[in-house]
Amino acid sequence: SMLRVLPRVASLAGRSILRHHSAAPAALSDELRKKIDGMVAAAPVVVFMKGTQKEPACGFSKNVKLVLDFHDVSFNDHNVLVDAELREGIKAYSEWPTIPQVYVKGEFVGGCDIMIQMHKDGELSDLFDKHEIPNKFGDCKKKE
Numbered sequence: 628s629m630l631r632v633l634p635r636v637a638s639l640a641g642r643s644i645l646r647h648h649s650a651a652p653a654a655l656s657d658e659l660r661k662k663i664d665g666m667v668a669a670a671p672v673v674v675f676m677k678g679t680q681k682e683p684a685c686g687f688s689k690n691v692k693l694v695l696d697f698h699d700v701s702f703n704d705h706n707v708l709v710d711a712e713l714r715e716g717i718k719a720y721s722e723w724p725t726i727p728q729v730y731v732k733g734e735f736v737g738g739c740d741i742m743i744q745m746h747k748d749g750e751l752s753d754l755f756d757k758h759e760i761p762n763k764f765g766d767c768k769k770k771e
Contacts, residue, residue: 655719659712663720667730670703671760675717676727680704687739688727694746695729699763700755702729732758 667673672695678684680692680702695702707714707726714726721728721735729736731754736742745751752765 655716659716660720663713663716666703666705667733670701671732671758672700672702673705673730674702674727675705675707675713675730677706677708679706684708687725690739691727691729691742694742694751697746697763698751698755700760731755731760 666675674680674688674691674695676683676685676688676691678688683689683692684706705713707717717726717728718724723735723738725738727738729738729742736745736754742751745754752762755762756765
């Protein structure tokens with residue numbers, strides 16, 4: 628019977644964490660928000676990650692890179708490990724508690740799980756096509 632209680636406790640703990648994070652944006656300075664606005668706007672696809680696209684420093688960041696590479700989509704990377712302010716700031720900016728974070732044409736798409744799910748469901752090519760981003764599997768083919 629103890630086992631039946633555990634999942635509920637875990638989900639409640641998860642909810643309180645998310646509630647805590649949804650209160651976080653107040654901690655984001657105007658200066659940092661403007662800086663992140665600029666980073667997000669600087670390329671069609673932007674990834675805030677641990678490490679770089681050449682050397683991802685965690686499995687989740689590596690998986691996001693692999694998905695984007697598979698679709699032949701280039702992206703700007705920002706390594707949050709070299710900037711503690713950015714690492715916390717991006718979580719407040721998106722109101723999303725984990726890294727990596729993927730932005731497409733200025734819009735937050737999600738993290739590793741969402742990217743992999745969209746890839747499996749064939750939604751990623753559609754997203755890139757919608758935003759006229761060249762990609763291997765869409766109508767908007769990558770020009771060689």
